[in-house]
Amino acid sequence: MKKRTKAILLNTIALLAIYFFTTILIANKGVNNYVSGIIITVLITIIMTASLNVTTGLLGQLALGHAGFMAIGAYASALFTRSVGIAFGLSLPISLLLGGLMAAVFGFLIGTPALRLTGDYLAIITLGFGEIIRVVIENLEFTGGAAGLTRITRMSRAFSSDTAVSTAVQFSIVFWITVVIIASIFTLGRSRHGRAIISIRENVVASEAIGIPTTRYKLLAFTIAAFFAGIAGGLYAHQTGILNAKIFGFNKSIEYLVIVVLGGMGSITGSIIASIILVTLPEMLRGLAEYRLIIYSLVLILMMLFRPSGLLGTREFSLLDFWEWAERFFRKVFKGKTSETKMPFTPRYDVWEEKPVLEICRLGISFGGLRAADDVNLCLMNNEIVGLIGPNGAGKTTIFNMLTGVYIPTDGDINLLGKRINGLAPHEITKNGIARTFQNIRLFKSMTVLENIKVAFHSRMHYSTLSGILRDSDCTSEERGIDIRARELLRVFQMEDVADAPSSSLPYGQQRKLEICRALASNPKVLLLDEPAAGMNPMETTELMQTIKTIRNRFSVAILLIEHDMKLVMGICERIYVLNYGKVIAEGTPEQIRNNPGVIAAYLGSADARPGSMGGLAHA
Amino acid sequence: MNLFFNQLINGLHVGSIYALIALGYTMVYGIVKLINFAHGDIIMVGAYTAVITLATLGWSTPAALFSAIVACVVFGVLIERLAYKPLRRSPRISSLITAIGVSMLLQNAALLVFGAQPRPFPTILSMPPLRVHTLQISFNTVLTIVVSGILMVFLQGFVQMSKTGKAMRAVSEDYNTAQLMGINVNNTITTTFVIGCTLAGIGSFLYCMAYPSVYPTLGALPGLKAFIAAVLGGIGIIPGAMLGGFVMGVAESLTKAYISSQLSDAVVYGILIIVLMVKPAGLLGKKMSEKV
Numbered sequence: 001m002k003k004r005t006k007a008i009l010l011n012t013i014a015l016l017a018i019y020f021f022t023t024i025l026i027a028n029k030g031v032n033n034y035v036s037g038i039i040i041t042v043l044i045t046i047i048m049t050a051s052l053n054v055t056t057g058l059l060g061q062l063a064l065g066h067a068g069f070m071a072i073g074a075y076a077s078a079l080f081t082r083s084v085g086i087a088f089g090l091s092l093p094i095s096l097l098l099g100g101l102m103a104a105v106f107g108f109l110i111g112t113p114a115l116r117l118t119g120d121y122l123a124i125i126t127l128g129f130g131e132i133i134r135v136v137i138e139n140l141e142f143t144g145g146a147a148g149l150t151r152i153t154r155m156s157r158a159f160s161s162d163t164a165v166s167t168a169v170q171f172s173i174v175f176w177i178t179v180v181i182i183a184s185i186f187t188l189g190r191s192r193h194g195r196a197i198i199s200i201r202e203n204v205v206a207s208e209a210i211g212i213p214t215t216r217y218k219l220l221a222f223t224i225a226a227f228f229a230g231i232a233g234g235l236y237a238h239q240t241g242i243l244n245a246k247i248f249g250f251n252k253s254i255e256y257l258v259i260v261v262l263g264g265m266g267s268i269t270g271s272i273i274a275s276i277i278l279v280t281l282p283e284m285l286r287g288l289a290e291y292r293l294i295i296y297s298l299v300l301i302l303m304m305l306f307r308p309s310g311l312l313g314t315r316e317f318s319l320l321d322f323w324e325w326a327e328r329f330f331r332k333v334f335k336g337k338t339s340e341t342k343m344p345f346t347p348r349y350d351v352w353e354e355k356p357v358l359e360i361c362r363l364g365i366s367f368g369g370l371r372a373a374d375d376v377n378l379c380l381m382n383n384e385i386v387g388l389i390g391p392n393g394a395g396k397t398t399i400f401n402m403l404t405g406v407y408i409p410t411d412g413d414i415n416l417l418g419k420r421i422n423g424l425a426p427h428e429i430t431k432n433g434i435a436r437t438f439q440n441i442r443l444f445k446s447m448t449v450l451e452n453i454k455v456a457f458h459s460r461m462h463y464s465t466l467s468g469i470l471r472d473s474d475c476t477s478e479e480r481g482i483d484i485r486a487r488e489l490l491r492v493f494q495m496e497d498v499a500d501a502p503s504s505s506l507p508y509g510q511q512r513k514l515e516i517c518r519a520l521a522s523n524p525k526v527l528l529l530d531e532p533a534a535g536m537n538p539m540e541t542t543e544l545m546q547t548i549k550t551i552r553n554r555f556s557v558a559i560l561l562i563e564h565d566m567k568l569v570m571g572i573c574e575r576i577y578v579l580n581y582g583k584v585i586a587e588g589t590p591e592q593i594r595n596n597p598g599v600i601a602a603y604l605g606s607a608d609a610r611p612g613s614m615g616g617l618a619h620a
Numbered sequence: 621m622n623l624f625f626n627q628l629i630n631g632l633h634v635g636s637i638y639a640l641i642a643l644g645y646t647m648v649y650g651i652v653k654l655i656n657f658a659h660g661d662i663i664m665v666g667a668y669t670a671v672i673t674l675a676t677l678g679w680s681t682p683a684a685l686f687s688a689i690v691a692c693v694v695f696g697v698l699i700e701r702l703a704y705k706p707l708r709r710s711p712r713i714s715s716l717i718t719a720i721g722v723s724m725l726l727q728n729a730a731l732l733v734f735g736a737q738p739r740p741f742p743t744i745l746s747m748p749p750l751r752v753h754t755l756q757i758s759f760n761t762v763l764t765i766v767v768s769g770i771l772m773v774f775l776q777g778f779v780q781m782s783k784t785g786k787a788m789r790a791v792s793e794d795y796n797t798a799q800l801m802g803i804n805v806n807n808t809i810t811t812t813f814v815i816g817c818t819l820a821g822i823g824s825f826l827y828c829m830a831y832p833s834v835y836p837t838l839g840a841l842p843g844l845k846a847f848i849a850a851v852l853g854g855i856g857i858i859p860g861a862m863l864g865g866f867v868m869g870v871a872e873s874l875t876k877a878y879i880s881s882q883l884s885d886a887v888v889y890g891i892l893i894i895v896l897m898v899k900p901a902g903l904l905g906k907k908m909s910e911k912v
Binding site for chain 2: 296
């Protein structure tokens, strides 16, 4: 906590220094109108790029229509201040908020259909929406049509008869709005909501599987980005005094995207630095006249060739690292306040000893004509370790996918703790108590080990997006709570010492263990392990068996695992189901399964395993 | 009714140019998953080459056409080798930004060399318009539609049947496996650029015949529209690019005639959005979902 107080103080001092220096400079005519105009443009660009970075960097979705939201904000706010008869000092803040809200509404309306797409298709559809916004504004009567809007009150004239003073007021307004927006993007990014958004960028399937409502978070990020872009638009309108929809076209969106990428996608400070450089660079090159844009584009290309991940990559610039020497002094002055710690949840210790925790009745699914699972009955008692085996293509992972909501079963029932869960979305099923791991590891690679676990706590936490942005006591107390829980969990698996390492740096066996650990963090009643030993060497497998036993002893959870490693299956499972061609062909203790002729036939192949099938070994 | 058919044919005319350009986008996208934003500016390079050889140097039409193609191919391959190839293993967004940079570079270099003043493209064909019943169809239109049609059929055959075409499809499916099968991936990618730029060269010639004015940002708009056509049809799919181009062209010219010429862009984007909502991978695309 002390470290955070220190960081806040340092940043505040730096901001105040920049602010007073610039304001005094402007108010005393230390810079001319041209330069102060560029300063305002830089700030507006910072808002635009930082907000675009929420969609593109944090959420990881390419959007090419960001200027469209800026246009909506600009027009909404300009039309408002032009038409109401109240003092500009009052109408400006209202109009900015209105511009932001209008843009947010459009962001929400556009995002709802558009975010079903991903990748380049999303990029194109946002491009399409952005252009439509521009064309429509150009053709509407009340927005001034193609001629645009004129006579919008300019901030650099409105506040005082002395232009220099009014310009200084304008700088103050834009500067502090920018600061507040950047700060809220930062705090949002570090809250549980931010973690949820970043986890979508890292691996959307895993994110959904540990209980993140991904659609909602995509939309949230998109809407927030639009909101800030709308505010930037409002500022822009009252900076220039005239609006023409043409400038909010595709090229404007691209311009902002370029800055975001050059600064580093996912790095907000990177966007700030890149905005400053890329807005001022063409102005500084003005002396070179026609060579200016050629140099600009060459810089762009060379920059990408030599630093493809941008100036800062996904890292953030921190004043704290710069001012380490101040540490002792600040520690003396500021003592971190202590407040109560709120635990995000208490683990479920409810007893389900009589009834099975998971009961599958007559479950089946068809893909076209293929019956991938048919009439599957299966049950899991509390604290039981059950194996699900069968030859390749028997339908094992299909069953997992139905249990976790990835596929919707065509018939049958899945009852979890007595509640029917067929057809629920994956994140809802996770909330109800099923967690899984994947055949191929799906970690959030750029996040640390600890953060991977924290994402999984998401659905057990309660503080709102606004609390996250404001970092109020709801947020901080819960965050501290999950920090403790997450470290506890890592300690159980002897991974506490790597808590702050990036998850991609772990060795293979550890990554598997982390995935299991992450699944447990969602506090499941049933844990599904999909080939946990795949790719492991014998030593790692032995360790894994130990880990699974630890889970059973320490957590109140039933485990269902798919595995081909018979040593592991026979070694730890209490009961085993054997699947072949989508049907359960045997069920029993390891001993019974080992001697079951049907199972041997299915594995080694024989004439009566399936009529007409070509057996493998038995015929050889 | 006459108006309708006239607009339909105009639409096919523009559409077939879009389709030719879209093929360049779609092939490059198919093989390196890169939205080659500079492709539109390759058109501009071809247009300037054509106008200079025709008007300034006084070459014959075939020689001018050939030099336009050569210029496009040389630029395309140089861009690929210098700007895109080093980034093949980087995040895709970096190559996208590079492509945008290259596009800006080409436009501004052209502005510097040729100036902003548009140059008129000479009339090279003065044939009487064809009369079908009560319709008048200009010879340009017929030529454009026929040439693009033949090129597209030829290209589809090439990609489906030739050895190089198979290599291209293999690289586009799986870069690494194609390499292991003994395919020279670098050459295959270069070939793709060569083909795309050849089509762009021919496209630029046909485009200038339709809109006889050459200026530095000439390629931006048809480039963007052609790219959207490629996405509309299903990016990476050759027949998709053709279909997308025709749909775009027809939609555009019908909107201009019946609704409003200002809103034609909005209608085109609207069609794109509706198509993507209903068929997220484009008209002819197949949706691939990630296996869990």
